Amino acid sequence: AAGVIQSPRHLIKEKRETATLKCYPISRHDTVYWYQQGPGQDPQFLISFYEKMQSDKGSIPDRFSAQQFSDYHSELNMSSLELGDSALYFCASIDQTYNEQFFGPGTRLTVL
């Protein structure tokens, strides 16, 4: 079975630009989590969606927004990018049976 898919894998933007990251969860998983991982840091929770509704919110800047669509894929929209936004962004989808989170390969965002 296919795992979590994220696109793009790499993204280079300049300050004040916008970026959109996409996440396609594992088939039949209806819950998506977004995490941000800075260099040498552990992943930090940003936001989550269950059945297309926001279910939880972490340390996500107001410049970021996200949504989940009817096919359960999710998009993270980032505006007014700052140098400090450079990081790996992961999404994870959940197997509700065992509450296990499966991570995608990540999108490496570099802001110049």
Next chain:
Amino acid sequence: TQLLEQSPQFLSIQEGENLTVYCNSSSVFSSLQWYRQEPGEGPVLLVTVVTGGEVKKLKRLTFQFGDARKDSSLHITAAQPGDTGLYLCAGAENTDKLIFGTGTRLQVFP
């Protein structure tokens, strides 16, 4: 906000040695997961433990969940260079949101 502390932070050992990584918190978790992460890649789930005192084995890896569900350990027997990577524990409290541990970076030399 609870904190999950892992120890040691860094570990360099020779092939064939045994090692144990610890994950400790003052909070109780409904479940705890162990991940291994390669540079630039997403964390890969190794195991999930949910019952206090539970022990799970995955080949040379043994995972234990503390009786009070506040701590966990990962023991690797006869480490191999392929075990090299960042090991992360992550706990789920009442929601599905994961709180990640501080990480243990393991290097196994041939």
